[in-house]
Amino acid sequence: MGGFWYKLDAVYRNKRRWTCARGCGARIHTIGKKIVFSELKHRCRDSRELVYTSGYPRLKLHGYVYRPHNAYRRQPKVLWYCAGRHKFQCSATAKTYFSKLMYAHGRHNHEC
Structure with missing residues (x-):
């Protein structure tokens, strides 16, 4: 919205x-x-690169979508895989800690 x-x-x-x-x-x-x-008085001023959606959790970072590793899904530290991991053999990952981005690693081998 x-x-x-x-x-x-x-x-x-x-x-x-x-x-x-x-x-x-x-x-x-x-x-x-x-x-x-x-x-709708938003006070978030950054570019909204780190985004969670309702339902199955997802992370959107630089236009790419990530999904959580199931073992870490309900933990404060979450490892995220690119949603194209299986389809494109993409090795990009990200890690968050208490919903704050700690790092993003790897390059995507496909378009957003």
Whole structure:
């Protein structure tokens, strides 16, 4: 919404609360697919290179999408593989610690 990504923060019956994936405090509430409340005052100023989405966690970095290594999925330290790891044999990885990017390693051998 508005070029920003949101992550699911809470669920109560059929109402869902979504917060900005960058943690700036912007939020929306939905019932089904309808937005019933929004506070879109984003305070995140960077280029939003590190983004988490709702559902299956993903990381978007420099236009490429990464998926978490399953063993580290619910840990503070997460190892991320390029989503094209199997299809393109891409060896690019990234590591986050408490949602902060620690490093990105390797080169992508495919387009975004």
